[in-house]
Amino acid sequence: MSKTDKKLLSFIVPCYNSAGYMSRCIDSCLEAGEDTEIIVVDDGSKEDNTFEIAQEYEKKYPNRVIAIHQENGGHGAAVNTGIAASRAVFIKVVDSDDWLDRPALKRVMEDLRGFGKKKPDMYITNFVYENQKKYHKKRVHFENVFPVKKMFTWDNIGVFLVDQYILMHNVIYRRSVLKKCRLKLPEHMYYVDNIFVFEPLPYVRTMYYDNVNFYRYFIGREDQSINEETMIKRIDQHIAIAKRMTRTYLDADIKSKKCRKYMIKYLSIMYQIATILLLVSGTPEHLEKKKQIWQYLKDQDKKLYLKMRYHPFGVIINARGETSRKLLIKAYHGLGKYIGFN
Numbered sequence: 001m002s003k004t005d006k007k008l009l010s011f012i013v014p015c016y017n018s019a020g021y022m023s024r025c026i027d028s029c030l031e032a033g034e035d036t037e038i039i040v041v042d043d044g045s046k047e048d049n050t051f052e053i054a055q056e057y058e059k060k061y062p063n064r065v066i067a068i069h070q071e072n073g074g075h076g077a078a079v080n081t082g083i084a085a086s087r088a089v090f091i092k093v094v095d096s097d098d099w100l101d102r103p104a105l106k107r108v109m110e111d112l113r114g115f116g117k118k119k120p121d122m123y124i125t126n127f128v129y130e131n132q133k134k135y136h137k138k139r140v141h142f143e144n145v146f147p148v149k150k151m152f153t154w155d156n157i158g159v160f161l162v163d164q165y166i167l168m169h170n171v172i173y174r175r176s177v178l179k180k181c182r183l184k185l186p187e188h189m190y191y192v193d194n195i196f197v198f199e200p201l202p203y204v205r206t207m208y209y210d211n212v213n214f215y216r217y218f219i220g221r222e223d224q225s226i227n228e229e230t231m232i233k234r235i236d237q238h239i240a241i242a243k244r245m246t247r248t249y250l251d252a253d254i255k256s257k258k259c260r261k262y263m264i265k266y267l268s269i270m271y272q273i274a275t276i277l278l279l280v281s282g283t284p285e286h287l288e289k290k291k292q293i294w295q296y297l298k299d300q301d302k303k304l305y306l307k308m309r310y311h312p313f314g315v316i317i318n319a320r321g322e323t324s325r326k327l328l329i330k331a332y333h334g335l336g337k338y339i340g341f342n
Contacts, residue, residue, distance in 0.1 A: 008035040008112055009090045009172070012082030014075050015040060018096035019048035021218075026057055028099040030064065032109050038065045039082045044072025076185030076192035083178060089119065092172045093196065097218045098130075104212035111149075111210055112172075120151060121204040123172040125214035139213055140164060146209035153206060154256035160265060168193035169215040177203050190234050191241045194270065198245050201263055202252040232281050235274065239293055242270040250301055268308045271297065 011029040015022055022040075029038045038061075040054040054067035070081055079093055090112060094100065108125060124146060129138040145158045180203045185192040231238065245267055254260045274293055278286040298305040 007037045007086075007088040009037075009092060009109075010082070010086035010088035010175075011036065011038045012079060012086070012091060012093045013038060013040045013096055014043060014078030014082070014093070015045065015050050015054065015096045016043045016072070016075075016078075017045045017047045017050060019045075019050050019053055022050065022053060022096040025094055025096050025099050026065070028102065028105070029094060030061065031100070031102050031105055034064070035113070036064070036109075037086075037088060039085050040065060040067050041078040041081045042067070042069045043074065043078040044070060073187040074189055074192070076189060076195075077187040079185055079192070079196065080187075083175070083183070086175060089175060090123065090172050091175050091178065093168050093193075094215075095218075098169070099216050099218075101128075101213055101216060104214040107210060107212050108172075108214055111208065115208075118151065118206075119174060120206045120208040121174045121177045122166075122200075122207045124166060124207060124209045125170050125172075125212050127167070127169040127215035127217050128213050129219050130216045131219040140170070141211060141213075142209055143211050146207070148209060148211050151206055151208055154204075154258040154262075157258055157262075160262065165266070165269070166197055166262075168196050169217045171197055173200060186244075189237050189240065191238050194241055194266075195244060195248075198263065198266055199248050201259055202254045204259070228277070228280065231273075232277050232286075235277055235281075235286070235289070238270070238274050238277070239289070242267070242274055242293070243296060245270060246297060246300055246304075250304070264304070264307060267304075268311060271308060 009032065011032070013022070013025055013029070026038060026040065029036070038057070040057065042051040042054055045051060051067065051069045054065075054069075057065040058067040066085060068081055068085060070077065082093070083091060104125065108123075112123070124142065126139055126141040128140070131137065140163060142164060145160055145164060146152065147156055177200045181200045183196070183199055185195055249263050249267060252263075254263065271293060275290050278290040294305070294309060297308065
């Protein structure tokens with residue numbers, strides 16, 4: 001199979017100064033088989049030999065690995081490049097510090113190869129928070145939400161629990177769906193993975209879920225974008241992403257009521273995280289931004305604002321007073337320990 005042949009699945013691996021850990025990621029993707037490709041996008045690395053490592057893989061696996069170097073544009077730019085270069089039916093983004101569980105990968109590939117002409121728009125698996133400081137890893141699974149190993153639609157889904165989300169980690173999209181929604185992630189911004197998952201949702205008609213712990217989501221580096229201190233420093237970017245998602249939701253032609261309900265849940269999470277981080281910071285500037293983001297939502301659509309603001313979580317995180325703020329922060333940190341994020 002040559003580089004011009006169509007593949008079943010493209011793994012897009014965005015890299016930035018990833019030399020220390022990218023091989024674990026790429027090696028796990030290579031286990032998928034000859035009908036897959038791995039598009040390694042070096043996003044302007046300067047501190048190490050990331051691109052040279054990618055080129056070594058391309059030389060060793062010329063029909064499987066594509067090494068691309070570009071000027072630094074951020075995670076979104078790297079994903080955009082990977083999507084543009086893909087020749088596959090399905091697309092999976094795998095961050096360079098994460099990896100795929102090999103036995104689960106075998107089952108995932110059996111599923112993808114077995115679909116024939118009736119392929120799902122979105123394929124979903126479990127993922128595991130690989131927090132290096134914890135012995136017991138938090139597994140996010142969905143057998144209470146989705147039918148297992150069956151093709152289904154939004155009408156067939158159950159109720160998501162508080163710690164259950166469809167994220168970049170556990171989703172494989174059909175490339176045609178990403179084309180339909182004209183997905184283009186913003187450059188030089190963090191947290192664009194939320195847009196990657198969110199914007200195609202109204203175009204998803206069919207889904208398939210396999211109850212396997214497929215994606216291993218590494219947690220533990222001090223410079224990681226989900227580190228609490230880092231997220232507070234980058235709060236303006238999180239807010240910008242939440243605003244774009246708000247506009248996407250309001251402009252979308254959403255056919256399914258359950259899809260609409262899930263998108264509101266996702267939006268609520270974005271606003272809740274922003275609110276909690278601004279409260280954790282507690283500076284006058286950040287407390288003012290907390291008011292501003294909810295006012296922005298109200299100005300955009302009062303009905304949506306009322307649904308999110310007066311949902312039980314919305315009421316809790318907007319409770320007034322220093323005692324309420326301290327209790328909320330304590331509860332947030334407790335949830336972080338339970339789930340396993342930083």
